[in-house]
Amino acid sequence: MSWRIHLFLLVVSVQVSVIAAWTDPLDYAALRALKDIWDNVPPNWAGTDPCGDGWSGISCINNRVVSITLASINLSGQLSSDITKLAELQTLDLSYNEGMTGPLPSTIGNLAKLTSLSLVGCGFSGQIPPSIGSLERLVDLSLNSNKFVGPIPPSIGNLSNLYWLDLADNQLSGPIPVSNGSTPGLDMLVKTQHFHFGNNQLSGEIPPKLFSSNLTLIHLLLENNQLTGSIPNTLGLVQKLEVVRLDRNSLSGPVPRNLNNLISVQELFLANNMLTGPLPNLTGMNSLNYVDLSNNSFDATEIPPWFSSLQSLTSLVMENTRIWGQLPVALFSPYQLQTVALKNNRINGTLDIGSSYSNQLQLIDLQNNSIVGFTLQAGYSVQIILVDNPICDGGSTQSFCSIPQQANSSYSTPAENCTPLPCTSNKISSPSCKCAYPYTGTLFFRAPSFSNYRNSSIFASLHFELMFTFRSHGVPVDSVSLSNPTKNLDDYLHVTLQIFPSGQDSFNHTGISEIAFMMSNQIFKPPPSFGPFFFIANSYPYLSDGAEGSKKSSNTGIIIGAAVGGTVLVLLLLLAGFYAFRQKKRAETASKKSDPFASWDPNTNSGGVPQLKGAKCFSFEELKRSTNNFSETNDVGSGGYGKVYRGILSNGQLVAIKRAQQGSMQGGLEFKTEIELLSRVHHKNVVSLVGFCFEHGEQMLVYEYIANGTLKDSLSGRSGIRLDWMRRLRIALGAARGVQYLHDLANPPIIHRDIKSNNILLDERLNAKVADFGLSKPMGESERGHVTTQVKGTMKGKYIVREVKQAMDMSKDMYNLQGVLDPIVASSMSPRSIEKFVDLSLRCVQESGVNRPTMSEVVKEIESIMEMAGLNPNAESASTSASYEDGSKGVNHPYSNESMFAYSGGYLPPKLEPK
Incomplete structure (x- = not known):
């Protein structure tokens, strides 16, 4: 009888739990009202229990609706005030539904617990209601790519927790609001890191009060508006800025002299304004990748020295800026330089790009200048345009005297070791060679740090980050394809994206909504070199779960309870029969987990x-x-x-x-x-x-996996990370501590025998990690205290120790090594600290092991050098490496076994491992 009692109790408990799981009546009423005015809701929006029945796009906690994510499912209708009855709602995402139109309800501020509001790429119109400033918990506000008009509500300044503010690509007008007495303004948003206001009709001056040293702002995007007046001096106070876009406005007056205080800025766009006065002095802005100052009215200026000092540049664009003089050869040597566009200026003399120009350099456009000569370099592969210069007068047939036909990038993600299939019914062959209906759209990158859109490695990194994001979040994606990278009139890079389903030939409502949510809410993070982005999806007519849902009666709970009760009875009978079998399988599984090497051959x-x-x-x-x-x-x-x-x-x-x-x-x-x-x-x-x-x-x-590759890649410029003297000392200390651990604390101790820059990796905080133990040798007790002097590992093409010894003079400042020091760090190092570091390095490469310091001694010496340079050797490295990046990262992977790079001044790797 006891089993019957247990079965009864179990059935009752299941029935009670089903009844208890019914959605809160007020929440159900609100969803029912929205369903009545929306078309194309998911087919399973049926019955009276959205939480218990698992309505697509609806998430609940304790029977209360906390999330609505219905992005990109062809939803249409208006967002009525019924939404505000969902008192526990935290997330609302209706992005990429063009059929969602009309104004936002004025009562939207009643959603007191809302943290994320994403309405990207819809058809909403009217003014943004001031009540939106009552959403005190809001972290993400994305209203871009709609049809909103009128002013930016000053009440947004009350959103003290706001991190992301994107109002771009609308028809907003009026001034940028700042606080004034009892009136709030955007200057109060000290936690907000993103001001995306481009492609609107904002007018008036950029208020000086908008900026202060308290702001944590990293992206300021005001491009393509109707802003007037001067750029305020207070802009130079926002030290964390990384991207500044003020182009395509009507700004006038001189550029603030303190602009070069913004040493973290990587992309600077001031083009197509009416700026006057002296050409901005960008000296010291060593993180700059992309600079565009074109089409302004600056004073006629001789080629400025900072042209050649910005070693991180990928693109220098200064068309029609009245600069004159002969271009220095050094301008073309920064290791990441890809584009120099200086047409319609007064550049004269002879063009000489030298023999050590960047191997990434693709285009030099000097149309309509006064160049009379060109020093040809044998085998140069750079596209050079000198049309409308004296050198091309008289009908010269040289290739640089004609404008080449603009070639569009034909990049497309390659197939993955397979042959693409011929597909029918509008299906497309995926990179994994499966015919399916992809979810498609366009990625827009608002400020990429590179200009070479034909570099396949750049897009390979973007492809990887997309797949990593989808897979790590369990989204049913088989593969993605990127194609047709193109630059539009707004200087945005746009890339076609196709996302293919896994396990079937089309996505269902849930799959599409999940992917769209990850794109609209910035869960996907592109590589840093791509900068801020947004995604606009196309309509997806291939939803696999159809357009019709089953009808459920109001007594759904009772029916489910009875069904579950009967099902439980059957299951208990089956479980009794299979109990012993399952126990046996569990025991086998547990045994296998405890001994995962049972398959060892x-x-x-x-x-x-x-x-x-x-x-x-x-x-x-x-x-x-x-x-x-x-x-x-x-x-x-x-x-x-x-x-x-x-x-x-x-x-x-x-x-x-x-x-x-x-x-x-x-x-x-x-x-x-x-x-x-x-x-x-x-x-x-x-x-x-x-x-x-x-x-x-x-x-x-x-x-x-170590995010930032090898020290070799950073020293040679391929990773795009700048390493000044401070960062190099920290990396040297980290590597030394790693080797000391191998020598002194590993059990058994390990001699690496192949220490080189290719075997030192940098994580996301630029912490050094010693890698590749291919030549490692464990030490027994008898070997402790003895290190062989036999050379192992990779031989270098040029022996750096000999080069340094030949150049150094210990009687002179910095041992007379200025000629071999890396220019990136020359201005940031302490002369005495470099001398001490050279002393230590030369002791580490003594031929006899007895003359080399132990690794514990090396660690102490580097700590002492750091303290001498005013650094704390125990301080944490950067919170992220993003602020160190110059541009696109290289494709070489930290775990590959390349040979050692050729000699690069400033780095003194030990030829032999210390004791």
Whole structure:
């Protein structure tokens, strides 16, 4: 009888829980009212229990509706005041539904718990209601790409928690509101990092009160408005600014002299205004990537010195700015430079780009100047345009005397090791060669830091970040395709995006809504070089869950309760029969989890089960899925060991997978020994082993993925990260601490034997991590205190120690090494600290081990040097590396085994490892 009692209690409890799960009546009434005035709601919006029945796009907590996310599902209608009856609503996203029209309800301020309001790319019109300033918890306000008119409500200044404010691409007019006595204004938004107001009809002056040193603003976008007056001096107080777009207005007067206080600005657009006075002095703005000052009325100015001092530049655009004189050769040498556009000026003399111009340089446009000569460089590949210069008078047939036909970029994401299929019924072959209906739209990047839109590696990084975002959030996306990158009249880069479904040929309402939510709410973060973005989606007519939903009666709860009761009875009977079988399977699963190396092959002389600490044994199928079948898209490096693939594990962790090629695989015993060694290494300055794979004849090592690549890439300029003297000292200290750990604290101690800049990686905070233990050697007790002097590792093309010794003179300031020091850091270093660092470096490369310091001594010396330079050796590195980035990052992956880079002044790597 006891089992009947238990069954009865179980059925009753299920029925009670079903009844208790019914949606709050007021919330149901509000949703029902919205459903009545909206067309194309999801087909499962039926019945009387939105929370219990799982209405698409509706999320609930404790039977109260807390989220409505119905982006991009062809919804149409108006947003009535019924929405304000949802008293617990926190998130409202109706983006990419062009059929959503009319004004916002004046009572929208009653949604007291709203934190995110996203209405991107809809058809809303009318004025933004002042009551929006009552949403005190609001963090994200995205109303861009609608038809809103009238002024920006000053009440928005009351939103003290606001982080993101995007009102761009509307028809807003009137002045930018600032506080005045009891009236609030945008100057009060000290926590807001994004002011996106471009492509409106805002007028009047930019109020000086808008800016102060309290602002945390990083993006100021006011392009293409009707603003007048001068640029206020207070702009120079906003030290965290990274992007400034004031172009395409009617601004006048001189540019503030303190503009170059904005040393974190990476993109500066002041073009197409009526600015006068002296040409702005941008000296010291060493983070600048993209500068456009074109079409203003500055005083006639000789080529300024800062043209050649901004080593981070990718693009210098100064057309029609009245500059004159001969261009210096040094202008073309910054390592990231891609475009120099200086047409319609008074540049004269002979054009000489030198022999050390940037290998990324693509275009030099000097039309309509006064250039009389061009020093040709053998084999130069730069597109040079000198039309309407004296050098081209007389009908010259030189290629630079004609305007080349503008070529559109034909970039498109390549197929992933497969052959595209011919598809029918409007389906498209995806990068993984599957026919499906993609969700499509356009990505708009408002201030990219690069101008080379034909660089496939740039878009490969964008592709990776998209897939990483979707997979890490469990969104059903099989692949994405990027194509047709083009620059529009607003200087925006726009890219066509196609997103393909996983497991079926089309998305359902939930899938589309999830993807659209991630794009409209900025959950997707593009690589830093792409800058601020927005997404506009196309209509998606291929929803797989149809247009009709089932009808549910008002007694849904009772029916469900009875059905569940009967179902539970059947399930209990079945469970009784399968109880023993399930227990057995659970025991087997538990045993397998406790011994994940049970599949270790005993027939390959591999020895016993590896003794690991913290590393996981992955199956081949797991790693195959994480890399999309080891696709070329995720192939990020190669070396003598094999290939390296970027992967995303099922838990969302980003990893680097080293897959040995057949000729380089070790014996099973050696491979076991290596992973046992690596799994014992746990230190913040040493790359961690996540796991390994040893099946299907494969040997793979899975490492943590390090975001900012190798020290080599940063020193040579390919990563786009600027390393001044302070940052280099911190990196040197981190690397030294990592090696000290290997020597003194690892068990057993490890001698790396291949320390070089390619084996020192930089994480997102620019912390150094020692990597690649391919030549590592564990030390036994008998070897402690002894280090071999035999040279191992990678030989360099030019012996840097000899170069430094030949150049140095210890009787002179900084040992007379100014000629070999990296110009990026020359102005930021303490002369005495560089001398002490050189002394230490030369001791580290003594031929005899007895003359080299121990790594603990090296650590103490570097700490002392940092203190001498006024730095705290124990301070944390940057909160993010974004502020250090010059532009697009290189494609070389930190785990690849490239040879050492050629000599670059300022870096003194030890030839031999200290004791």
